[in-house]
Amino acid sequence: MLAGVVGSTAYGFAHADSDLDRLGLFATPTEELHGLHRPAESHVTTDPDVTLHEAAKWCRLALACNPTASELVWLPDDLYDTRTPLGDELIALRTAFLSAPAVRRAYLGYADQQFRKLLTRDTTDPAARRRAAKHARHLVRLVEQAVRLHETGRNAVRLPDPERVREAGERIADRPAAAESLLADAAARLDRPGVLPAAPDPRPVEAWLRRVRAAHYTPPQGPLHAPGAPAQSTGGALGPTG
Structure with missing residues (x-):
């Protein structure tokens, strides 16, 4: 659909x-x-x-x-x-x-997952560094989308400045601790009154x-009982009384 x-x-x-x-x-x-x-x-x-x-x-x-x-x-x-x-x-x-508690829980929850992946990556593996940059980009994206939803009620999927988010991701991939202040700031803004309802x-x-x-419903065609079987009685438990 x-x-x-x-x-x-x-x-x-x-x-x-x-x-x-x-x-x-x-x-x-x-x-x-x-x-x-x-x-x-x-x-x-x-x-x-x-x-x-x-x-x-x-x-x-x-x-x-x-x-x-x-x-x-x-x-x-x-x-x-x-x-x-x-x-x-x-x-x-x-x-x-949309609801304020669900946006906070879901978006910050996903962002925190990305942060945990950054903290546990293998710093000696070049491929892990590339994955870290991807996790960091999505961390930045998620917290910014969460705040925007909370404060405006709109979700801008196409980011207004993706290159800035990419650069922030590269910095955080090299120094994951930098994400802590980003997460804390987002949490503080989401704790303030916004435009989203409570539920x-x-x-x-x-x-x-x-x-x-x-x-998307198609009514059944043909008899409702198995071929050769007697039709189900419509009478009561003792059958018709006359």
Whole structure:
């Protein structure tokens, strides 16, 4: 229903050797949700790099303000590969997913993960240094996106100054302790009052998901009982009384 280019290309970090990452969401046929076995909620491939989440799973991730999943509804128009009417409806209600506590928890949590990777890297390995620069770039990106969301209610996936973020990442990769003040400053700003509500609004999200289920439901065809078996009685426990 909705898919686009995300990751380094979307942020403005991409270079000639960068992978092209795509993210999207799909709807499982509604009748498949009624069977014994739950269908897969995500499909991930690495060649090409594509992640697709089922609509309900994507909504749960977005209500938790998962940074990776959420950016799908904040992409610049030119980065969308697929936009259906239901996808456009989802973009229109993207602010319903936001809440101040979830943004703080998710974005700073992801940023802290990047920081931990910086602290534990092998400083003698040149490849580890390149990975460290990538972790540091994303740390800077995450804290800046978190503060922007908190203070403006908008998520600028395409960074206004990606080169500055890249340079900051290089500095932090060489001296990871420099990230401590960045994280502390972001935490302090996120502790101040912002524009985001204390909780998301799941009502329009639930209504959208129900429209998705209705649009992707195909009623069963043919008899509802096994061939050759008697039809189920509609009488009471003792059958018809006359």
